[in-house]
Amino acid sequence: MQVAFAGTPEFARAALERLHAAGFAIPLVLTQPDRPAGRGMKLQPSPVKQFAEAHHIPVAQPRSLRLDGKFPEAAAAAREALASARPDVLVVAAYGLILPQWTLDLPRLGCLNIHASLLPRWRGAAPIHRAIEAGDAETGVTIMQMDAGLDTGDMLLAERMPIAADDTTATLHDKLAALGARLIVEALELAACGGLRPVPQPAEGVTYAHKIEKSEAAIAWTNAADAIERRIRAFDPFPGASAQVRGETVKVWRARALMQGRGSVAPGTIVAVDADGIGVACGQGRLEITELQRPGGKRLAAAEFLRGFPLEPGMRFEA
Incomplete structure (x- = not known):
């Protein structure tokens, strides 16, 4: 089976690596153009491109695939490259x-998508972030037959995975990447013998995982402490939850929610400072912050953070 591949970040690289290890012929990889990154903002190849080049797999990096879009020549070249590769399937x-x-x-065999949710829940760009933010007890991976809609195609394989109480987007991403890599190999092995059975997505339970915006990073202290704690985990590593205190914008990376009702102080007010963390009043309950980061600094446990940036009860975190 000739398996062309289209993907860009680490999540996709895990699948490409697994397909390569399983012995599938990969005549072409499509990935996003190199992007500037790092302090020097030098152009960096995507993780998928790095793997493909290291294993001598041809790579194409079109800026668009739309023949009627802004970059028709790039799209036409990509179509020619993909047609020349003669793939049986595009993953x-x-x-x-x-x-x-x-x-x-x-x-x-069309195009098979590795989607990091249990469709139809969390169609869209940020299914891992939104599942954690919403407090879902479980998520998973769906292998989907792609159609013209946004993650609306028939389901081919799916497997569930619990979301741990301390999962961040970073940790859950890695678990789901490994699961997706295993499932796509299983799906292609079934496809080779005609064993895939498409199942239409149910009309009920559809939710959309909208793209994460940097503007969402600011903590809304009027929310309940458990909702804030979930968002902190959902936004790790990007964009990171943040709040202003003592004139600086501080990143909040880890916290515990204590849901014993709403106190008499205004949300965002520091109510306790000790070796265990920084207690902050919320709209309901309080948040015990245990890991923070100043601009240009490192992530630090609360006790170490406080040695270089003292805080005390009565001070206030702003959004």
Whole structure:
């Protein structure tokens, strides 16, 4: 089976690595163009490109796949490259470009997507973040037959995974990447013998995982402490939950929610400071912050953070 691949970040690299290790022929990899990154803002290849080049797999990096879009020449070149590769199937994982109809139609078996949720819950760009933020007890991976809609295609395989109480987007991402890599190999092995059974997504239970915006990082202290704690975990590593105190914008990376009702002090007010953390009043309950970071600094446990940046009860965190 000839398996072309389209993906960009680490989540996708895990799947490409597993497909390569399983012995599938990979005639072409599509990935996003190199992006500036790091202090020097030098162009950096995506994790998928790095793996492909290290294993001598041809790579194409079109700026668009839309023949009627802003970059028709790039799209035409990508279509020619994909057609020349003659793939039986195109596996897609966090690619970052919309696939037009010609792309969906080109492979004999169509395009299979590795989606990090239990569809139809959390269609869209940020399913891992939104599942943690919403307090979901479980998530998983769905292998989906792609169609023209936004994550609306038939389900081919799915497997559930619990969300641990201390999971962040970073930790859950790695678990789901490994699960998705295993499931796509299973799906292709079933496809090779005609064993896949498409199941339409139910109409009930549809939710959308909207893209994470930097503007969401500011902590709203009027919210309940448990909701704030979930958002802190959901926004680790990006964009990081933040609040202003003593004139600085501080990142809050870890915290515990204590839900014993609402006190008489205003939300955001520091009510306790000790070796265990920094207690902050919320709209309901209080948040015990245990790991923070100043601009340009490192993540620090609360006790170490306080040695260089003292805080005391009565001071206030602002959004």
